[in-house]
Amino acid sequence: MVASTVHNKEIAGVLEHIAELLEVQKANPHRIRAYRNGARQILESKKEIAGIAESGGLEALQALPGIGDSLSRLIMEYVFTGRCRMLETLQGAVAPEDLFDEIPGIGPELAERIVRELDIKTLEELEQAAHDGRLEQVEGFGPGRVEAVRMSLAGLLSGYAFRRAQVAIAPPKKPMEKPAVGLLLAIDKTYRQKAGAGALKTIAPRRFNPENKTWLPILHTEQDGWEFTVLFSNTARAHELKRITDWVVIYYGRNGDEGQATVVTQQGGPLDGLRVVRGREKECRALYFN
Numbered sequence: 001m002v003a004s005t006v007h008n009k010e011i012a013g014v015l016e017h018i019a020e021l022l023e024v025q026k027a028n029p030h031r032i033r034a035y036r037n038g039a040r041q042i043l044e045s046k047k048e049i050a051g052i053a054e055s056g057g058l059e060a061l062q063a064l065p066g067i068g069d070s071l072s073r074l075i076m077e078y079v080f081t082g083r084c085r086m087l088e089t090l091q092g093a094v095a096p097e098d099l100f101d102e103i104p105g106i107g108p109e110l111a112e113r114i115v116r117e118l119d120i121k122t123l124e125e126l127e128q129a130a131h132d133g134r135l136e137q138v139e140g141f142g143p144g145r146v147e148a149v150r151m152s153l154a155g156l157l158s159g160y161a162f163r164r165a166q167v168a169i170a171p172p173k174k175p176m177e178k179p180a181v182g183l184l185l186a187i188d189k190t191y192r193q194k195a196g197a198g199a200l201k202t203i204a205p206r207r208f209n210p211e212n213k214t215w216l217p218i219l220h221t222e223q224d225g226w227e228f229t230v231l232f233s234n235t236a237r238a239h240e241l242k243r244i245t246d247w248v249v250i251y252y253g254r255n256g257d258e259g260q261a262t263v264v265t266q267q268g269g270p271l272d273g274l275r276v277v278r279g280r281e282k283e284c285r286a287l288y289f290n
Contacts, residue, residue, distance in 0.1 A: 027220035041066035
């Protein structure tokens with residue numbers, strides 16, 4: 001998607017939809033109000049917001065009334081990629097399979113196979129796998145299909161819109177701040193306790209839910225200046241291993257730093273049976289044993 005095709009009404013609609021979902025899910029009223037105010041400011045603007053994003057970038061958006069750092073980044077992402085990860089998260093629809101499925105030569109079945117066997121989540125990781133030989137090891141990917149994927153990704157990842165999006169939504173040059181593992185584990189514990197007690201609002205995820213049942217608990221909370229959105233992992237791999245309620249995905253954001261963490265019960269090793277943050281096992285060991 002290019003900036004000139006995105007009009008103010010569409011951008012405002014995304015922000016208003018996020019506000020509606022946050023309200024239903026009982027999020028912080030101040031957070032809801034921020035999205036609604038942003039939507040109203042965009043609708044009342046006499047200039048096209050996409051044009052401002054294209055010509056002035058993040059700083060130009062941040063200078064607009066009612067549009068702070070978080071909303072600016074969200075708008076930039078939507079204008080230049082046509083996607084909004086925050087909205088997808090609130091809908092329970094976040095899945096790398098959906099992203100890979102858009103690449104020519106990769107359908108839904110192969111997309112799920114890539115995620116399951118290679119445990120990759122971004123287009124950049126897919127491109128690396130296509131070049132280092134891992135993708136060719138996945139059933140269904142011969143040399144011809146791998147080469148087609150390489151060419152498609154080369155065009156997409158070097159395209160004008162994608163380059164601008166990467167600049168727009170890239171983390172600051174300083175090391176990206178992350179919540180402490182102790183805080184993440186505390187959020188994980190709170191979520192699982194409240195989910196188990198039926199104390200959380202539930203949503204109907206789009207994926208793996210043919211009957212459109214409202215079953216996925218969602219938690220919005222704020223601690224130590226961080227905003228958190230927490231859900232069980234609704235992925236193909238979690239369903240396959242029957243670990244949906246064991247894998248907890250935590251989305252976090254503060255001062256423009258955004259990311260996600262997955263907390264699981266460790267199987268084997270010195271942390272066997274303990275809750276750990278994937279990728280930060282060393283910090284978890286220090287927390288548990290020091």
